[in-house]
Amino acid sequence: MLPELREKFAQIVGEANALSAPDMIESYLTEPRELFGGLTPLVLRPATREEVAAIMKLANETGTAIVPQGGNTGLVGGQQPDRSGTQVIVSLSRLNKIRNIDISANQITVEAGVILQNVQQAAEEVERLFPLSLGAEGSCQIGGNLSTNAGGTGVIAYGNARELCMGLEVVLPDGRILDDLRTVKKDNTGYNLTNLFIGAEGTLGIITAAVMKLFPRPRGKAVAYVGLKTPAEALKLFTLAQDKAGSMLTGFELIASLAMAATLIHNSQIRSPFDGGASAHEWFVLLDISSTRSDEEARNLMEEILGQAWEEEIIDDAVLAANRGQEKDFWTLREQISPAQKIYGAEIKQDISVPIPSIPDFIREANADVEKMLPGCRIVCFGHMGDGNLHYDIAQAEGDDSQEFLSHWKEVSHHVHALSMRYRGSFSAEHGVGQLKREDLVYFKSPVAVDLMRSFKRLLDPKGIMNPGKML
Amino acid sequence: MLPELREKFAQIVGEANALSAPDMIESYLTEPRELFGGLTPLVLRPATREEVAAIMKLANETGTAIVPQGGNTGLVGGQQPDRSGTQVIVSLSRLNKIRNIDISANQITVEAGVILQNVQQAAEEVERLFPLSLGAEGSCQIGGNLSTNAGGTGVIAYGNARELCMGLEVVLPDGRILDDLRTVKKDNTGYNLTNLFIGAEGTLGIITAAVMKLFPRPRGKAVAYVGLKTPAEALKLFTLAQDKAGSMLTGFELIASLAMAATLIHNSQIRSPFDGGASAHEWFVLLDISSTRSDEEARNLMEEILGQAWEEEIIDDAVLAANRGQEKDFWTLREQISPAQKIYGAEIKQDISVPIPSIPDFIREANADVEKMLPGCRIVCFGHMGDGNLHYDIAQAEGDDSQEFLSHWKEVSHHVHALSMRYRGSFSAEHGVGQLKREDLVYFKSPVAVDLMRSFKRLLDPKGIMNPGKML
Numbered sequence A, B: 001m002l003p004e005l006r007e008k009f010a011q012i013v014g015e016a017n018a019l020s021a022p023d024m025i026e027s028y029l030t031e032p033r034e035l036f037g038g039l040t041p042l043v044l045r046p047a048t049r050e051e052v053a054a055i056m057k058l059a060n061e062t063g064t065a066i067v068p069q070g071g072n073t074g075l076v077g078g079q080q081p082d083r084s085g086t087q088v089i090v091s092l093s094r095l096n097k098i099r100n101i102d103i104s105a106n107q108i109t110v111e112a113g114v115i116l117q118n119v120q121q122a123a124e125e126v127e128r129l130f131p132l133s134l135g136a137e138g139s140c141q142i143g144g145n146l147s148t149n150a151g152g153t154g155v156i157a158y159g160n161a162r163e164l165c166m167g168l169e170v171v172l173p174d175g176r177i178l179d180d181l182r183t184v185k186k187d188n189t190g191y192n193l194t195n196l197f198i199g200a201e202g203t204l205g206i207i208t209a210a211v212m213k214l215f216p217r218p219r220g221k222a223v224a225y226v227g228l229k230t231p232a233e234a235l236k237l238f239t240l241a242q243d244k245a246g247s248m249l250t251g252f253e254l255i256a257s258l259a260m261a262a263t264l265i266h267n268s269q270i271r272s273p274f275d276g277g278a279s280a281h282e283w284f285v286l287l288d289i290s291s292t293r294s295d296e297e298a299r300n301l302m303e304e305i306l307g308q309a310w311e312e313e314i315i316d317d318a319v320l321a322a323n324r325g326q327e328k329d330f331w332t333l334r335e336q337i338s339p340a341q342k343i344y345g346a347e348i349k350q351d352i353s354v355p356i357p358s359i360p361d362f363i364r365e366a367n368a369d370v371e372k373m374l375p376g377c378r379i380v381c382f383g384h385m386g387d388g389n390l391h392y393d394i395a396q397a398e399g400d401d402s403q404e405f406l407s408h409w410k411e412v413s414h415h416v417h418a419l420s421m422r423y424r425g426s427f428s429a430e431h432g433v434g435q436l437k438r439e440d441l442v443y444f445k446s447p448v449a450v451d452l453m454r455s456f457k458r459l460l461d462p463k464g465i466m467n468p469g470k471m472l
Helices: A003-013 A022-029 A049-062 A116-125 A142-147 A231-248 A257-266 A295-311 A324-335 A337-344 A356-373 A402-406 A409-422 A438-444 A447-460 B003-013 B022-029 B049-062 B116-125 B142-147 B231-248 B257-266 B295-311 B324-335 B337-344 B356-373 B402-406 B409-422 B438-444 B447-460
Strands: A066-069 A088-091 A098-102 A107-111 A165-171 A177-180 A206-213 A220-228 A249-256 A283-291 A317-320 A351-353 A378-384 A389-395 B066-069 B088-091 B098-102 B107-111 B165-171 B177-180 B206-213 B220-228 B249-256 B283-291 B317-320 B351-353 B378-384 B389-395
Touching: A003 A049, A022 A088, A049 A066, A049 A088, A049 A165, A049 A206, A066 A142, A066 A206, A098 A116, A107 A116, A116 A142, A142 A206, A177 B447, A220 A231, A220 A295, A220 A324, A231 A249, A231 A283, A231 A295, A231 A356, A249 A257, A257 A283, A257 A324, A257 A337, A257 A378, A283 A295, A283 A324, A295 A317, A324 A337, A337 A378, A337 A389, A351 A409, A356 A378, A356 A389, A356 A409, A409 A438, A447 B177, A447 B447, B003 B049, B022 B088, B049 B066, B049 B088, B049 B165, B049 B206, B066 B142, B066 B206, B098 B116, B107 B116, B116 B142, B142 B206, B220 B231, B220 B295, B220 B324, B231 B249, B231 B283, B231 B295, B231 B356, B249 B257, B257 B283, B257 B324, B257 B337, B257 B378, B283 B295, B283 B324, B295 B317, B324 B337, B337 B378, B337 B389, B351 B409, B356 B378, B356 B389, B356 B409, B409 B438
Parallel strands: A066 A088, B066 B088
Antiparallel strands: A098 A107, A107 A206, A165 A177, A165 A206, A220 A283, A220 A317, A249 A283, A249 A378, A351 A389, A378 A389, B098 B107, B107 B206, B165 B177, B165 B206, B220 B283, B220 B317, B249 B283, B249 B378, B351 B389, B378 B389
16 A cells, blocks of 8 residues: 555544554454454544545545455454555554444434444443344444344344344445434335445445334243244244244243254353253253343243143243343353354354244254264254344264365355255355355355346445445 | 337236226326326336236337326325326335235245235234324225325334335336345344335335235224324323333324314214314324233333323313224224314414424414414314324414415425424435425425435436335
8 A cells, every 4th residue: 555545544533543563453354253363554433424535535545445344253254354564454443433222213313333232232321222132242343233233142032133123324445424313114215225234244334323113122021941842843832932922032041952952062051941951951951031021921921831831742941030030041041052062063054034933844954964064063953033033053973084074164054055055045144145155155146146246236335335245 | 108108017017907988097197185196108108017018118218207006096196297297106005915925934926916905804813903093094005105104194103114014015107126035034144125115105116016014813802082282291191001001002193273163063973072162172192002912011001101191280171982883983082183174164284293392383383373474363273182193284264265275385394394304304204206296305305315316216227216205
């Protein structure tokens, strides 16, 4: 990068926020799975949308590629530059103001760099719920959540990031600012622009602010761990729970014995709700019910569901959390699967979704295929069954060579993705496309859809400077 | 239209479904308010998406303008051709198959021409709820509902047509078919295309099918009519009801005394819940609460809300419907306002929204301005307060000249729209833009937003054959 150009970019944000020293930029270049290490000549940290706009204007004039970055927690490389050393990172961290909270309208207007947990806390302080919740919530940012249409555990009752967003403010690749910060639910005035930028992974512009929905805080809760024989029983339980609880069903997580075992082995302080630990049953379900009124209401409903499931011989055992502490423990047992999985060695990971009724068939078919492809492998299957979303991870056989095992990633992953697509599911449920699944996108999406996406990209970013090499 | 071209179009759908005789096409050219009478050389009635695709291909080759039409119930002229006599109407009525109902996944896949009521009934038959509900549901079609992002009475709990749609099948202006019929909730694979076509009023393509969400059917209900002093009290009641009932709050309609009076005068068989009829109170609220469990639960919740509202002196009177019949009567009293309004003579009508907390201020300010502009006029204000959506209609002063009164439409409407925009609301909440509000769109939307919309239009429809003269 020419010194004069670096100087011009630095002038926009001030020298203190234009980072080039290796030790200063290292954290921007290291991503969670260490699969996509890139290089950058410059990390810019603008503090206002006007500064972001000035950066994009200069980038557009000079043909400089820009990689927008939030909390840098993405799992598909969408927030990382390539290895050319020419792509400038624009970190949104300093756009971290909560512009407005309106409790009567149940809305919060936040800048892109606000950390997810801080949005949750701001909502809590005014007795409201901001339901987006995921593992990385302590460091991921709302702009990144929107750019990737983040999912997580609250989706079953409240929807993805997309459903929680009323409107956006976006800096376009040419530096213009689009103010689409709508605050009303009903607004039929032209094409919906906001939804094109949500989930676009920063390839069409930079989200700088958003109006997000808030919800009444549930006053009551009931959480139960259930043991059952197969995903088919889990599906029956889901249908029953949804029928009885409707929108009060706020969590339905499916967990294979091997996934639960990982947490229990990896975290000796976490106890199993069941005698016999993870081997007590083949499959488990974590059920979460919320009430706007009282614990009693949530608990009664839970007992009604479990009672009927018991009578109909859908479930083999169930433990209801006795207090808030145990409720938290039950969720921890689920949430710790991801970090605990590594005890099984190398893993080939898939984030897929299929229509909920197809989950038992999908798992049966995928297991049979994968066990044939990778004899002795251990399938660590778990996920948000209530959203049709499975983390279908495959660990190496005990004692096998990790590198040899990982050399099958492409072939196995493609096979699992193809199976999810046969069920009219998705090869990327909540993590996005980024760099990891670009080939899948072209392979699995219809040519008409891919052509439309490319047309939109060319239209908004004719110079191809906006997060190049991602998604398309 | 040249006979050879007419012949080619007719061959696609068969002569019986290519209508040109005046008596055959009359019903396609007459719209509810009779504001937008147009002309057409030909009405085509395709029966499959392939026929729609063939029509668009031919239209694209020959530069023939196409006006897609559903149930022809729109209020802004979006489904009507202009007066040139060159625009061909494509009626979707014969694409009326329900392709699939999946009760475990709570989804229904319907073709564009299925009448809304038939979608509701198909859901009911499998013990599910399809919550989109509006006055024209007996004749409007789901494709039109999606093209206009229809609202109605169910929005407060379930959202607009957009929120109810998982994915679309669309025939593009060049005749290509986009299959974006997604059936999974989590699918982060590229730009979201479906949302661009929802609410585009047929200007970017023709929706031919959709996957729509179903919900558990509420088993319990409670409906109450409340009398209170001002919209400020109604806002307090809304905040209280939302806090207590959360997602169980399934209706919150605000009704001015003059609006209620219209129904009671126009329909002598409808009785007022209150002694003293419409003059018993200045304002009324219709409250609707649903329970997935029982009437008892809904009723207890309603009593709790009304009890607290009474203690806090928010409301002056409340009548709880005693049975299903009375519940229906209460809703009829609200739904009949629209047709009954005509008893006041000529009206200037606005369909606006503002953030819910601003409703009292908006009404106060709008009333003061409008009464100054049109001395003696009668303001018939009612609407879906729970969505921030008001039908702010203005009737002529008694005995005034209708034509003279209506000559103020543009000026008064513009003023009311400008006021709603000052509150960061919308000048078209649920009816859309069509022909009626094209000037408003350019005036009120930001230049960047309008420019983006025009770019999308040019990109997808470079020849300008797709419903020209609408929206943009």
